[in-house]
Amino acid sequence: MLDPHKLLIDVGNTSIKYTRLVMSTETQTNEAIRGESQRVAFGKHSTNIETFQVMHADIEELDDLIAQASACFFCSVKNDELSAHIKALCKKAQIPCEQATTKASQFGVKNVYSNEQNMGADRWMAIIAASHIGNIKGFDNVIVIDAGTAITCDFLVGHQHIGGWIAPGMQLLRDSVVNNTTRVFDDQTLPTTLMAGTDTPECVAQGALAQTMGFVAQAKQLMSDYCDDFECIVSGGDARLIAETGMSGIQVYPNIVLIGLAILASHNNIIPPLHTR
Numbered sequence: 594m595l596d597p598h599k600l601l602i603d604v605g606n607t608s609i610k611y612t613r614l615v616m617s618t619e620t621q622t623n624e625a626i627r628g629e630s631q632r633v634a635f636g637k638h639s640t641n642i643e644t645f646q647v648m649h650a651d652i653e654e655l656d657d658l659i660a661q662a663s664a665c666f667f668c669s670v671k672n673d674e675l676s677a678h679i680k681a682l683c684k685k686a687q688i689p690c691e692q693a694t695t696k697a698s699q700f701g702v703k704n705v706y707s708n709e710q711n712m713g714a715d716r717w718m719a720i721i722a723a724s725h726i727g728n729i730k731g732f733d734n735v736i737v738i739d740a741g742t743a744i745t746c747d748f749l750v751g752h753q754h755i756g757g758w759i760a761p762g763m764q765l766l767r768d769s770v771v772n773n774t775t776r777v778f779d780d781q782t783l784p785t786t787l788m789a790g791t792d793t794p795e796c797v798a799q800g801a802l803a804q805t806m807g808f809v810a811q812a813k814q815l816m817s818d819y820c821d822d823f824e825c826i827v828s829g830g831d832a833r834l835i836a837e838t839g840m841s842g843i844q845v846y847p848n849i850v851l852i853g854l855a856i857l858a859s860h861n862n863i864i865p866p867l868h869t870r
């Protein structure tokens with residue numbers, strides 16, 4: 594049987610990611626939190642923040658994952674039916690469940706949207722995590738880029754959200770050029786270095802990589818108009834690919850959304866009940 598843990602779930606448009614937050618005995622005093630296999634430290638004395646091991650789940654696996662957990666925190670940018678399904682599974686397992694939603698303001702960060710409900714909860718969790726990491730690492734200014742189905746960027750200047758961008762992610766870029774032309778085709782190879790393509794699929798792969806790298810470079814360029822010193826966090830399914838290009842000045846966090854959920858879970862007073870099943 595697993596240790597009592599809070600299950601964190603990030604439901605994106607392409608995949609469901611999760612990790613387990615194991616509450617250690619010192620949790621009450623220093624809010625230390627252990628991810629599945631790596632340590633993530635929170636709290637004012639912490640200087641060490643590492644990323645969780647991120648696992649992927651199918652919808653069918655959620656039942657078992659939730660049955661093993663003591664509490665569940667999730668965020669979703671998919672349909673309400675899937676959120677209702679997760680809540681129903683938690684009810685069946687008799688565990689507390691909290692769905693993260695985008696707030697006008699939370700943990701000292703204000704959302705710049707006039708209607709914050711329009712912002713995806715995954716972006717808000719990424720913003721909360723970015724502000725937290727900035728606090729720990731001594732950065733007041735942070736860019737957080739989530740390279741998922743869509744690639745999003747949010748700018749935090751002086752710990753305040755000033756706005757962001759939404760654009761097609763790498764797979765969408767590749768699909769859209771293939772689907773809207775007659776002769777362009779793709780073989781789905783993943784490029785690791787930016788270079789000039791020498792046949793159609795290579796040109797498609799390289800074109801998507803170039804646009805994605807351009808997105809990151811432009812984010813850094815815009816941020817430098819606001820401040821001299823900032824951290825640039827890159828996350829999501831394509832984060833590693835972006836890092837492999839050798840782009841400088843980026844920090845990869847495989848899933849920044851789960852770190853946001855961990856912060857939410859560690860501020861939440863739900864005490865995981867002892868699991869007896």
Ligand SMILES: Nc1ncnc2c1ncn2[C@@H]1O[C@H](COP(=O)(O)OP(=O)(O)O)[C@@H](O)[C@H]1O
Binds near residue numbers: 606740741762765
């Ligand atoms: N094995 C894979 N399956 C699907 N997408 C992948 C895979 N490897 C890399 N990717 C890339 O990751 C993106 C999805 O990233 P992810 O962070 O899971 O997105 P989301 O949060 O929107 O579900 C895809 O658009 C694709 O470009």
Ligand SMILES: CC(C)(COP(=O)(O)O)[C@@H](O)C(=O)NCCC(=O)O
Binds near residue numbers: 604670712715739743
């Ligand atoms: C921009 C997103 C599609 C990103 O989701 P993802 O690609 O990670 O699945 C999602 O955050 C969303 O649906 N947002 C709503 C619009 C907004 O954030 O303004």
Ligand SMILES: [K+]
Binds near residue numbers: 741
């Ligand atoms: K995401």
